[in-house]
Amino acid sequence: MFQLDPELESFREDARKMAERAFAAKAAYWDEEEIYPTENLKLLAELGYLGLVIPEEYGGSGAPIIQGTILLEEIARVCFNTALVAQVGINGPSRAIAVLGNEEQKKRWLPGCVSGENIFGIGISEPGAGSAMTDMITSATPDGDHIILNGQKCFCTGGHVATHILVFARWGKTQGPRGIGALVVEKGTPGFEIGHPGPKMGGRGVAEVELFFDHCRVPVENLIMAGDP
Known part of the structure; x- marks a missing residue:
């Protein structure tokens, strides 16, 4: 034992x-x-x-x-x-x-x-995929020195107070895990909005929120890892 x-x-x-x-x-x-x-x-x-x-x-x-x-x-x-x-x-x-x-x-x-100055949240779950990462459809499209994010995340723990979000998204048309990468989106980035907290049965002091990305341009310097195109 x-x-x-x-x-x-x-x-x-x-x-x-x-x-x-x-x-x-x-x-x-x-x-x-x-x-x-x-x-x-x-x-x-x-x-x-x-x-x-x-x-x-x-x-x-x-x-x-x-x-x-x-x-x-x-x-x-x-x-x-x-x-x-x-x-x-x-x-x-x-x-x-x-x-x-x-x-x-x-x-x-x-x-x-x-x-404690940087408070990170994590964006994985999606309305149509839950926490099944391989089914996510939020897209990341390289565009020069930026990456354009489009999509929606849900159940982001503590996202209402986060200064940064580590977002997982799909690059190109590659299906499965190889097409998924990750990048950091900072609060206040144009095209990025944080939704209102939803109701919870417990752990209600740390809310779960939705994240919305509408042609959100993220500097390529914030790329942690890219997915296969």
Whole structure:
């Protein structure tokens, strides 16, 4: 049977005490009032937890992913909304950028993820495809030094407060996973709109929103990976 080593057990104990002390008291409040737990995001950043698994050269701690998983478990024990916030920071777009991004992109975005200044959402699900990535139809069309996005996403967790969205889209006519790529769209980019939050049964402090792209021109410097044409 798998067991944590003493160092990870000690980390779990510290994370549990921190979560109970900092997040338990207002856990129901975020859900009842449908308010994003901004103060908890700030605390996670101050404690270095948003950068826990981000490499040290970009301001993070460079911890193994299992340590991030332990942290998420302990936060989720007491406050699901705060766990959603931490999840996006630990296992979400920032990790994808750390693994797949080029050096310029890592330097541009990751320090802000560690500090909490950059809040990333992720655009995968679509109204006609759910989370079946291979069925997505949002299109990405190269156009000189830009990429033009057209389409719609749904269920973007925390998209209502995001400063950046990691969007997955289809390049050309190649079907299946090989035709899919990803790029970062910044809030305020012309042609990009964020829809109103929809109703949820739980985790209501971190809303799910729709994303709309209408001839949205994204600089090619924001391309994380291109799909096959």
